[in-house]
Each structure stands twice: as structure tokens, then as C-alpha cells.
Amino acid sequence: MLLEIDNVTLHYGRIQALHGISLNVNEGEVVALIGANGAGKTTTMRAISGLRPVSSGRIRFNGEDITNVRADLRVIRGIGQSPEGRGVFPGMTVRENLDMGAYTRRDAAGIAEDMERVLTLFPRLQERIKQNGGTLSGGEQQMLAVGRALMSRPKLLLLDEPSMGLAPMLIQQIFSIITEINEQGTTVLVVEQNAQQALSRAHRAYVLETGNIVKEGTGQDLLHDPAVKAAYLGVA
Amino acid sequence: MNFDALFDHIGQHTVDGLAKGAIYALVALGYTLVYGVLRLINFAHSEVFMVGTFAVMWTWIGIGAGNTPSIGIAILLLVLGGLVGAAASGGTAVLVELVAYRHLRRKNAPSLVFLITAIGVSLSLTEIFGIFTGNGERKIQGMPTILNQSIAIDFLGVEITNLQLIVLAAAFLMMIGLDQFINKTRYGRGVRAVAQNPDTAALMGVNKDRVIVLIFALGGLMAGVAAVLWNMRYGFTRFDIGFVIGLKAFTAAVLGGIGNLRGALVGGLLLGVIEVYFATLTASKWEDVFAFIVLVVVLMFRPTGLLGESLGRARA
Ligand SMILES: Nc1ncnc2c1ncn2[C@@H]1O[C@H](COP(=O)(O)OP(=O)(O)OP(=O)(O)O)[C@@H](O)[C@H]1O
Ligand SMILES: [Mg+2]
Numbered sequence: 001m002l003l004e005i006d007n008v009t010l011h012y013g014r015i016q017a018l019h020g021i022s023l024n025v026n027e028g029e030v031v032a033l034i035g036a037n038g039a040g041k042t043t044t045m046r047a048i049s050g051l052r053p054v055s056s057g058r059i060r061f062n063g064e065d066i067t068n069v070r071a072d073l074r075v076i077r078g079i080g081q082s083p084e085g086r087g088v089f090p091g092m093t094v095r096e097n098l099d100m101g102a103y104t105r106r107d108a109a110g111i112a113e114d115m116e117r118v119l120t121l122f123p124r125l126q127e128r129i130k131q132n133g134g135t136l137s138g139g140e141q142q143m144l145a146v147g148r149a150l151m152s153r154p155k156l157l158l159l160d161e162p163s164m165g166l167a168p169m170l171i172q173q174i175f176s177i178i179t180e181i182n183e184q185g186t187t188v189l190v191v192e193q194n195a196q197q198a199l200s201r202a203h204r205a206y207v208l209e210t211g212n213i214v215k216e217g218t219g220q221d222l223l224h225d226p227a228v229k230a231a232y233l234g235v236a
Numbered sequence: 237m238n239f240d241a242l243f244d245h246i247g248q249h250t251v252d253g254l255a256k257g258a259i260y261a262l263v264a265l266g267y268t269l270v271y272g273v274l275r276l277i278n279f280a281h282s283e284v285f286m287v288g289t290f291a292v293m294w295t296w297i298g299i300g301a302g303n304t305p306s307i308g309i310a311i312l313l314l315v316l317g318g319l320v321g322a323a324a325s326g327g328t329a330v331l332v333e334l335v336a337y338r339h340l341r342r343k344n345a346p347s348l349v350f351l352i353t354a355i356g357v358s359l360s361l362t363e364i365f366g367i368f369t370g371n372g373e374r375k376i377q378g379m380p381t382i383l384n385q386s387i388a389i390d391f392l393g394v395e396i397t398n399l400q401l402i403v404l405a406a407a408f409l410m411m412i413g414l415d416q417f418i419n420k421t422r423y424g425r426g427v428r429a430v431a432q433n434p435d436t437a438a439l440m441g442v443n444k445d446r447v448i449v450l451i452f453a454l455g456g457l458m459a460g461v462a463a464v465l466w467n468m469r470y471g472f473t474r475f476d477i478g479f480v481i482g483l484k485a486f487t488a489a490v491l492g493g494i495g496n497l498r499g500a501l502v503g504g505l506l507l508g509v510i511e512v513y514f515a516t517l518t519a520s521k522w523e524d525v526f527a528f529i530v531l532v533v534v535l536m537f538r539p540t541g542l543l544g545e546s547l548g549r550a551r552a
Contacts, residue, residue, distance in 0.1 A: 051435055075441035087436030089429055100429055103422070104441035152441065 001060075002027045002156055002187050003048065008057030010040075010047050017043040019211040020057065025156065030178065030188045032198040032219065034232055035208035041191040042084045044208070045160050048189075049081050050074045062155065076104045080154030082145040084161055084191075090134025094125055097133045097144055101151025110153065118147040121177055138165040142174070150181065157181065159190040163197065175201050195232040199223040207232070242516045247394040249512050255400035257508020258407035259469070262462035263485035264492070264500035265414065266329065266455030272495035273431045273451050275347070276337070279354040282482020283361035284329045284456050288463030289473035290369065291324030292317040293379045296467075304384040313382050314402070314464060321460035329456030330449055332357055338445070358478075365475035376472045383468055403465050410461050411501050414454065418497060427451060431495075480524065487531040493541030502542060 003025040010018040017040050025031045035041050046052040048059060050071035059067045066074055080101070089097050098118060102111045119126040122143040128136060133144060146162055162178065163171040175197050182188050192198035199205055202219035207228060215222065222228045242249060263285050270278040301313055336353050370377045388398040418424040429437035430447045438444060466481070467473065488507045492499025507527060515523040534541065 049439055051438060070443070071438040072441045072443045075439065081439045083436060083439060087433050087439070089432045089436065091432055092425070092428060096425060100425060100437075100440045100442075103426065103429075148440075 001025070002062060003189065004058075004060040005044075005048070006058045006060070008044075008047055008059065009055045010043055010052060011055050012043075012052075016055075017211055018047065018054075021208070021211070021213045023206055023213060023216075025187060025189050027155075027187055028182075028185075029203045030182045030190065030201060032195075032202035032205040033189065033191045033208060034193075034195045034198060034205060034222075034228075036231070037193075038210075039208040040211045041208055042160055043211075045081065045083070045158050045191060048158060049079055072104075075152055075154075078152075078155030079158065080149040080152040080156070081158040082142075082149040082160065082162060084164075086138075086141045086145040088133040088136065088141045088144055088148075090132065092133055094129045094131055094133060094136070094144060097148050098125070098151050101148035102153075104152060111151070114151055114153055118150050121150075121180070122147050139167065139170050142166060146174070146177070150186070155187060157186050157188045159188065161191055161193060163192065163194045171197060195228070196223075199228075237517050238519065239517065241519075242513055247392070249516055250509055251394055251396055251400065253509030253512035254505050255403045255469075255508070256512060257488070257505040258403050259462050259465050259504075260481070260485045260488045260507055261501045261504025262407050262410060262458045262465070263481060264489040264504050265411075265458040265497065267486050267489040268492075268494055268497060268500045269451045269455045271489070272497075273427065273448060274337075274350075276350050277354065277486070278332075278452075278455075279351070279482070280332050280336075280357040280361065281329070281455065281459065282478030282485075283358050283365075284325045284332070284478075285459040285463055285466075285481055285485075286365065286473070286475070286478035287328045287361065288321040288325035288456075288460040289467055289477060290365065291460075292321045292464045292467050293377065293473055295320045296379055296382065301380045301382065303381045305382070307384075310382050310384070314468060317382075317464035317467065318406075318461055321463040322457045323460065325460030325463060326453045326456035328361075329452040329459070333449060333452040338448075358482075362476050362478065369475060374475060376474045378472045379467060381471050399469060403469065406461060406465060407501075410458055411497075414458065415497055417454075423450065483531075484527045487527050487534075490531060490539075490541055491534050493543040496541065496543045499541055499543035506542075 001024050005021060005023045007020045007022055008018055009016065009020050021044065033041050033044060047054050050069060054067060058065055061077060061079065066077065089100060098115060105111055124140055125143055125147055128140060133141065136144060142162060146159065149157055162174050166174060171194060178188060178190060179201055190198060199219040199222050205217065205219050205222050206213050207215040215228065266281045266284060267278060270276055295317060296313060336357050337350065340350055340353060366374050383399050385397050385399050387395045388401050389396040418427055426442045426447050427450065429440060429442050430444055434444055484507060488503035489500050491507060492503025507530060510530060511523055511526060514526045
């Protein structure tokens with residue numbers, strides 16, 4: 001098991017955002033996490049990446065307990081993230097943003113290789129390479145955020161709503177790229193509002209409701225689950 | 237208002253102003269670096285400069301430097317002073333961060349608490365030096381004159397002294413070095429990342445605490461170089477020397493656009509020139525007041541300064 005979240009709770013001040021969630025991601029999988037606004041999806045991502053300390057429970061990565069490991073050190077262990085809201089560095093060029101993704105790495109040859117790969121995945125970024133991140137369109141920023149996360153050559157890639165703000169065609173494209181990245185060997189945990197796409201692409205999925213995991217199963221199972229259909233797929 | 241005095245020698249006054257402003261610019265960098273990353277006005281930075289002037293003075297006196305030594309020895313004393321000043325000021329700045337601010341950050345203290353702490357640290361350092369140096373007499377402390385001043389360049393009647401040349405060259409070299417470091421190196425990129433988006437920076441593997449120590453050290457280093465230039469130029473220091481220099485440097489930082497490194501340079505040089513012009517017009521009396529008039533006017537009409545903010549661009 002690559003990632004193992006065991007009974008994690010998390011608070012923002014007095015507000016409890018996670019009520020003891022457990023979730024696993026196996027090596028090679030694409031796992032989707034779906035849920036309504038405010039369900040705690042982003043909070044789960046923050047717990048995994050270490051941006052927010054958990055109140056109780058354990059997080060294990062690659063067999064090691066990382067519950068108390070600092071966020072920047074989790075990157076070195078192999079967790080890469082494209083955060084909610086993209087988090088593009090507005091005053092850095094596209095290239096500098098991508099270089100930031102490789103901040104913890106020293107293997108110049110490997111970095112150049114990954115830069116090549118990312119720019120092949122997202123040709124649009126190549127065209128904008130010298131432009132400041134802050135001047136990119138929303139969709140371009142999303143590509144930059146995903147590409148930047150890949151630059152750390154992560155074992156586990158966390159994507160928080162990668163389709164947010166994208167045109168329908170681009171949504172298709174970004175999910176194809178997620179599949180492609182996965183086939184190239186990266187494990188993916190993706191948070192999505194776009195449940196239809198996410199579930200049809202994912203090997204397995206979890207449904208989060210007000211800080212609790214209420215359902216889990218294969219992507220196909222959940223896609224055909226009546227309750228999920230009614231709540232998240234807009235089908236009565 | 238004596239306009240003839242100003243315009244008859246406008247070139248000379250400009251050069252004098254630039255040399256004066258270069259010292260402000262170096263100190264201003266410390267305010268701007270810390271503000272750019274932490275959104276904190278580090279009022280203790282004036283004392284970081286003050287500690288540097290003392291460290292350099294003690295070093296010169298300690299190794300028995302005499303007045304106006306030969307040029308070789310003078311350069312040696314300057315380089316040595318620069319190293320000692322940079323180490324002392326840089327060390328003080330890092331110590332302030334480790335002892336005072338880091339703890340507050342861990343507790344997520346509101347920014348007002350940081351501000352009050354900064355003022356507290358500033359006053360404490362001032363008083364400690366007031367009590368424990370110069371037999372507690374709280375007077376100006378003189379030191380050997382390191383440089384025998386002479387005219388190095390005479391260009392169309394504008395005389396540039398060797399001292400002014402050294403001050404300007406040192407300030408520009410430090411500025412260029414810092415600019416390259418921040419914009420071209422991996423560590424510099426880490427600094428900019430934390431300034432622009434601290435959470436995402438952590439997701440890239442940047443250790444925020446280490447970046448913060450780095451910017452305090454860099455700001456201190458610049459103040460230390462400013463300290464040795466000050467000592468060379470004015471030949472004295474005092475426990476409360478940081479107050480006025482600090483306020484002027486802060487004014488320079490705001491004038492250029494706080495958070496903007498090149499703005500600190502522009503603001504410092506401009507303030508120096510404005511001061512000299514104004515001192516000439518009013519026969520000196522109003523010189524210090526004028527810096528603060530500039531500060532108030534800038535804050536009123538263009539709070540983002542001349543160049544605006546760049547280090548932490550668009551954090552808002
Ligand atoms: N920084 C914060 N401080 C206080 N409460 C927060 C904070 N961030 C999130 N919350 C609360 O925690 C709960 C979970 O929020 P979270 O951002 O994880 O939801 P989400 O599932 O990602 O929602 P969305 O689909 O809208 O992105 C919400 O009730 C939210 O109001
Ligand atoms: Mg969210």
C-alpha cells in the first residue's frame with residue numbers, strides 16, 4: 001500500500017473538518033475522492049501533504065509513518081500536489097514555476113528529462129514558457145500546476161480539482177493526461193467535483209460527506225450506485 | 237530658500253546625495269526583504285545596523301588601527317570591517333528571528349503582536365548598548381579615521397572623493413549580488429516562492445523556516461556593509477544611531493516600494509539626493525525633518541512606492 005490514512009481527524013480551530021476518515025491508495029492506482037462543497041476533500045489533501053496537522057489518527061506513506069513529518073520533507077519522500085486554486089507563483093515565469101516543482105531534486109539530467117515530458121504533455125506551456133504565471137489564463141494555470149507537481153517526479157500525485165474552471169474539451173483533455181501520467185507509472189489521488197469523469201477514469205473511489213467517508217468502491221460501482229447518481233451525477 | 241546655492245552646483249549635490257543615499261539603500265534592503273516574505277516591518281532592523289557599527293569600531297580599535305593609515309592598510313581595515321560588520325549584523329538579525337519572531341509564528345500570533353515585539357526588541361537592544369558601552373555615558377563614540385579623503389575624480393567640476401567612490405561601488409556591488417542571488421539561484425527562487433505563496437512553496441519542498449533565516453541573514457549582511465561604510469564616512473557611532481538611520485532607510489524602502497529590492501536602491505539613492513538638495517536650500521536646518529515629510533507624502537499619495545512591490549507580487 002502506498003498511502004494509508006487511518007482514522008484521521010482534523011480541526012480548524014474549533015471546527016472539526018474530518019471525523020475519523022480512513023482511506024488507502026495502492027501503488028499504480030488512480031483513486032478518486034468525490035463529495036459536495038465543504039465535505040472536507042481539500043482538507044484531506046492538506047492532511048496528506050502536511051500543510052495542516054491532524055488532530056488524531058495516522059498517515060503512512062510507503063510503509064512509513066509520516067503523520068508528524070513536515071510538509072516540505074514529504075515532498076522529498078515522493079508526494080507531489082497540485083493544490084486547490086492552482087497556487088501558481090504569479091511573479092515567476094512558467095519555466096521558473098516548473099523549476100520550483102523540481103526544487104528538492106539535484107539530478108540535472110532527470111530534471112531536464114521531466115521538463116521535456118511535461119512540455120510534451122502540455123504544449124501550451126511551451127508556448128508560454130517565458131510568460132509570468134500570473135498572466136496565464138485559468139486553464140493554463142491549471143496545466144502549469146499539474147505540470148509543476150509532476151516535476152518532483154512524485155510517487156503519489158495529489159490533484160485537487162484539476163478540472164476546475166476548464167472548458168468541457170479541456171476537461172476531457174486533462175483527464176486523458178491523468179490517465180496517461182498514471183500509465184507512465186505515477187499513482188494518482190484526485191479530488192473532483194466532476195464526478196462523472198473522475199469515476200469513469202478511477203480504479204477506485206471514495207465518497208466524502210461532511211468529514212466522513214460514506215462510500216467506497218470501484219469507479220464503475222459508484223458510477224452505477226443510485227445514491228451516488230442522485231447526489232453527485234445529477235441523475236434522478 | 238537659497239536656490240542659487242543648489243543650482244550652481246547641482247551636479248556636486250547630486251553626487252553627494254547619491255553617496256549618502258547608498259547607505260540608506262543598503263539598510264533599506266533589510267526592511268524590504270523581511271517585509272516581502274513575512275509582511276512584517278522589522279523595526280529591530282535599525283539596531284541590526286547599530287550593532288554592526290559597534291562591532292566594526294571595536295575591531296578597528298581592538299587591532300590598534302591609527303588615524304589615516306596607508307592606503308593598503310586602509311583597504312585591509314575596510315575589508316576586515318565589512319566582514320566583521322556583516323557577521324555581527326547578520327548574526328544579530330538571525331538571532332532576533334530565532335529568539336523573538338519564530339516563536340510568535342508557531343503560535344500564529346496576530347501581526348500587531350509582531351509589530352510590538354519588533355519595537356520591544358529595538359528598544360531593548362538600544363538600551364543594552366546605551367548601558368554597556370562607552371561607560372554608560374550614552375555619548376557619541378569616536379573611532380580612528382580610516383580613509384584619508386581626497387578627490388578621486390574631477391569631472392566637469394564635479395568632484396567625487398575616494399570615499400564616495402568606495403561607498404557607491406560597495407553599495408552597487410552588494411545590490412547586484414543580492415539581485416542575482418534572489419533572481420537567479422535556486423535558494424533565491426525558494427525565497428520568492430515563499431514570498432508569493434507560502435503554502436504552495438511548502439508543497440514544492442521549500443523549508444519556510446530556512447528561507448526566513450536566510451532573508452534575515454541577507455538583510456543583516458547588507459546592514460553590516462552599510463555599517464562599515466557609515467563608520468568610514470562619519471567616524472563615530474552611538475547606541476541610538478539606528479533610530480534615525482533606520483527611519484530613513486525605512487522611508488527609502490517605502491519610497492521605492494517596500495518588498496521590491498530594486499525599489500530599495502532607487503528609494504535610498506533618491507532620498508539621499510532629496511536630502512542634500514533640501515539641506516542646501518535651507519542651509520541644513522531641515523534636513524532630517526525632510527526625510528519624514530517624504531515618508532508621509534509617499535504614504536498618502538502612493539503607498540505602494542515608486543516601483544511597487546515585486547518580491548511577493550500578487551500575494552493579495
Ligand atoms: N482554513 C480554514 N479555516 C476554517 N475552516 C476551514 C478552513 N478550510 C476549510 N474549512 C472548513 O472545513 C470544511 C471542509 O472544507 P474543505 O475545503 O476541505 O472542503 P472541500 O470538500 O474541499 O470543498 P470544495 O469542494 O468547496 O472545495 C468546510 O466546512 C470549511 O468551511
Ligand atoms: Mg476543495
